[in-house]
Amino acid sequence: MAFSPENRKGTLSGILFVAIFAAAATYIASLGPVKALGLSPLVIGIVMGIFYANTLHNQTPVEWHGGITFSAKKILRFAIVLYGFRLTFQEIIAVGPDGFFVSLTMLTTTLIFGSWLGYKVFGMEKDTSILTASGAAVCGAAAVLATEPVLKAEEYKTAVAVSMVVLFGTISMFLYPVLYTGIIEHATGFLHMTAREFGIYTGGTIHEVAQVVAVPASVPGSPKEMADAAVIVKMTRVIMIAPMLIILGLYLAWDAKRSGGEHSGKTKLVIPWFAVYFIMVAGFNSLHLLPQNLVDIINQIDTFLLTMAMTALGMGTIFAKFKGLGLAPVYTALGMFAWLVIGGFVVTKVIVEVF
Template identity: 75%
Template sequence: MPFSATNRKGTINGIVFVAIFAAAATMISDVEFIRSLGISPLVIGIVMGIFYANTLHNNTPAEWSGGITFSGKKILRFAIVFYGFRITFQQIAEVGMEGFMVSLVMLSTTFILGSWAGFKLFGMEKDTSMLISSGASVCGAAAVLATEPVLKAEEHKTAIAVSMVVLFGTISMFLYPVLYTAIIEPATGFFHMSPKEFGIYVGGTIHEVAQVVAVPASVAGAPADMANSAVIVKMTRVIMIAPMLIILGIYLSYSSKKTGAVSGPVKLVIPWFAVYFVGMAGFNSLQLVPQNIVDVINEIDTFLLTMAMTALGMGTRFAKFKGLGLAPVYTAGLLFIWLVVGGFVVTKWVMATF
């Protein structure tokens, strides 16, 4: 037990050690240039953790490992639950059926496509395929973190998925404003989008929340409804991670029974932290907590997520990457193409239908 009498001191030291790294990652993310790139402290934290794991790891006292593991597992679940304070059901209702349908179609198709292509087409194992797919389909690094405990995946697989989210999410952040200015806004007919339509397209297809915020801000003279639609649709995708993880847990339970991995009655795996996440969003929707307190909660929650990401990075060794080749890049690249091209078509179809 991590907090037993014999392990308590080492566990606390390990947690503090991770927190120091997370604090450094947070300070780095506040540098103007880093912030302009939409790079979150979560990403910086895992990079720092991976660097430490492959350089100075042997200098870490063995008794601290319990605290590092605690940060990557227990603190992670706690932080995902409080992620619900970033969302209200009223925000989701603002974009109506169009925003909901774009979110639903893009999330489900992206996750299914990536899980299938990574495993069947590019020969990657299932966990990494699903982690990459969850990051692309929902909300980037936070979604990868939330999916990891359901899959019980190894740390290096999570690191691979996060790196793919960073790579293609960053490309998206620079590509979309160019597409809008050069093609979408001046076009007529099918290729034209109103600012609201483009906002829904951005929110329904770009990986990270910070990247979604950055795109409308990069479009000169963009009206407020572009940014509002983008953020709200993105938040709709974020809250959909809860039903996605519950469905994934049910699928994993029954597939393990079907393949003979378990015998006897099927043990249904329900990621309760995802259920609590929805409950927290529902509580936030009641607006009982003052906004300034909510802002503080979100700051603390971001720090806890950064701690979890850093801890996962600390468990990642480059030696574990051997044998994967370019399969993660191919999988994430295919999903990127689907999000950009397929997402445009889906957005136009939904806006014309609903």
């Protein structure tokens, strides 16, 4: 047990060790050039964790490993629950049915397509395929982190998924403004979208929340409705992570039962209760019972806890474990990226036209 009398000191030391890394990642992410790239502390944290894992890992006391694991598992779940303070049900209603159905359609299709593409076409492990797809489908690194406990996946698989999210999410951040403005002087550019349509398209297809915020800000003279639509649609995708994880848990239990032969009846259904609590927290936040400055503080604490979890996952990522994966993760993420950019455009135009 991590906090048994004989392990408590080592566990606390490991947690403090991770917290120091997370504090450094938070500081680096606040620096001008890094902030301009839209890189969140979560991404910086996992990069630092991976660097540590492949250089100084053997120099760390073994007793600290319990604290690192605690950060990657328990603190992660608690941070996902607190993530609900970033959302309200009113925001989801405000974006309208078109924004909701774009979010639902892109999340569902990207998750199914990406999981199938990685596992069936490019031969990746099922866990890695689902993790990579969840990151593209929902909200980037945070979605990968939330999906990992449901799958009980190894740290290096999470790191693979996060690295793909970072790569193609960053490309999106630079590509989308060009697609919107084009090389001509018309406001609709190559995509021929209104500001609101482009906001819905951005929020429904780009990986990270920070990247979604950065795109409208990169469009010269972009109206407020573009940024508002982008962020609200994106947060609609975020809140959908809870039902997605519950459905995923049901599917995994069914799949295990289906392939388990004579022992299939003993398959245990794993319900990600932290996802249920996430919805409850979002519901509580929708009542606006807490002052906004307190909610802001909670969100800052939550970002730090997520950074700790991401850093700890990075610390468990040894490059030797990546052998044999080849370029399959890149091909899978590229296929999903093409679907998000092209398919997402078509889906957005059709649904906005319907509603």
